Amino acid sequence: MINDDGEMESEQRMDWQGQKLAEQLMQILLLSFAVVAFTTGYFMASFQMMILTYFGGVVLTTLVTVPNWPFYNRHPLQWLDPSEVEKHPKPPPSANSTSKKKAVKK
Amino acid sequence: MHSFGYRANALLTFAITILALMCAMASLSDNLNSPSPSAHVQVLNVNWFQKQPNGNDEVSMTMNISADLQSLFTWNTKQVFVFLAAEYETPKNSLNQISLWDGIIPSKEHAKFWIHTSNKYRFIDQGRNLRGKEFNLTMHWHVMPKTGKMFADKIVMPGYRLPEEYR
Numbered sequence: 001m002i003n004d005d006g007e008m009e010s011e012q013r014m015d016w017q018g019q020k021l022a023e024q025l026m027q028i029l030l031l032s033f034a035v036v037a038f039t040t041g042y043f044m045a046s047f048q049m050m051i052l053t054y055f056g057g058v059v060l061t062t063l064v065t066v067p068n069w070p071f072y073n074r075h076p077l078q079w080l081d082p083s084e085v086e087k088h089p090k091p092p093p094s095a096n097s098t099s100k101k102k103a104v105k106k
Numbered sequence: 107m108h109s110f111g112y113r114a115n116a117l118l119t120f121a122i123t124i125l126a127l128m129c130a131m132a133s134l135s136d137n138l139n140s141p142s143p144s145a146h147v148q149v150l151n152v153n154w155f156q157k158q159p160n161g162n163d164e165v166s167m168t169m170n171i172s173a174d175l176q177s178l179f180t181w182n183t184k185q186v187f188v189f190l191a192a193e194y195e196t197p198k199n200s201l202n203q204i205s206l207w208d209g210i211i212p213s214k215e216h217a218k219f220w221i222h223t224s225n226k227y228r229f230i231d232q233g234r235n236l237r238g239k240e241f242n243l244t245m246h247w248h249v250m251p252k253t254g255k256m257f258a259d260k261i262v263m264p265g266y267r268l269p270e271e272y273r
Contacts, residue, residue, distance in 0.1 A: 019107040026117050034124045038131060045181040047132065047252050054128065058121045066113045 018072030026065040033057025132182045133254020141177040145245040145261045147190065153224060155236070156272050163236035165229045165268060171207060172220035178249050179214040186211040187248045192229060193262075194241035204229055206243075238270040 014022060033054055041050025107113055153166040171190060178186055189208035196202055206225040211217050242264045249257040 013108050022113060023107050023116065026113070027120065030117070030121055030124055034128055038128050041132070042135065042181060047181055050128065050132070054125065058117075061121070062114070062117055066110060066117060068110065 014068055014072045015075045015077060017075040018068075022065045022072055026061055029061040029064065030057065033061065129253035133251060136180050136182055136249075136251060136254065136257070139177075139180045141175075141259075143173065143175045143177055143247075143259075143261065145171075145173040145175075145263065147171050147243045147245070147263055149243075149266060150222075152269055152273065154273060155269055157234055158230070161234060163231040163234045165236060166224060167229070168222070168224045169207070170220065170222050173245060174218045175211060175247060176214050176217040178247065179217060182251045182253065183214075184250045184252045185213075186217065187250065189246050191244050191246060192241050192266075193244050194235075194239055196231070196233065196235040198233065202231070203244075204231075236268050237272070239268045241266050241268065 034057070037050045037053035037057060040053050041047055107116065148170040149167055150170055151168045153168060155163075155165045158164055169190075173188070175186060175188065187208070187210055189205050192202075192204045192206055194202050205227050206229060207221075207223060208226065209221075211219075242262050243266055244260050244262045246260040247258065251257075
């Protein structure tokens with residue numbers, strides 16, 4: 001079913017830009033619902049109306065921003081092909097760090 | 107924001123923070139209301155006026171209380187507690203305050219009222235200073251909001267006097 005870790009992660013988690021979008025959407029939606037709810041409540045002179053409007057807004061925001069909708073995954077991470085990595089081997093451990101350690105030991 | 111749980115948590119925290127702010131603003135908006143309440147009390151009759159065996163004066167009287175407290179109500183008002191107190195000065199105490207009647211007003215519709223009543227709580231002095239005593243009737247109220255700060259104010263109605271003799 002799941003071929004490797006990379007495959008599993010892309011199914012469960014939002015990509016980076018999706019996360020940013022979800023957070024911004026959440027903040028903007030909640031703030032605007034708060035403004036709408038307060039104005040409605042104040043002008044209808046009903047505290048209950050404010051609470052109900054705001055609660056509705058919170059539920060809607062939850063539905064929009066909490067589930068991992070497909071439109072949050074439009075920028076999946078492009079991992080390098082393993083064969084590509086082999087062409088660029090890791091640099092050898094630098095001589096710098098080892099000399100430092102020796103200096104400390106002295 | 108990478109998982110369902112983190113997003114739900116962030117949303118809930120932010121939503122409740124904003125709710126607290128909205129409640130604070132609702133409480134502040136009460137300051138925009140400048141109420142103009144009115145109250146009037148008529149003492150119709152002193153039913154009896156006597157000295158108790160222990161030496162304290164006690165009065166019973168019938169009053170007509172009318173008030174219009176509708177302007178105290180805003181969208182953030184839960185209820186208004188109102189009480190009528192007799193206030194007078196004696197050599198021992200510079201302010202004596204005796205609650206004669208009280209009530210809870212649950213809504214704006216009930217805030218304009220008149221009541222014909224004898225004193226709900228006993229009007230007893232600490233001593234025998236009530237004969238011929240001049241006193242104020244003061245309408246006190248406490249506005250209890252749905253959120254935020256409680257307000258209290260009063261209307262003082264001076265110029266009432268008790269009889270010179272027990273009856």
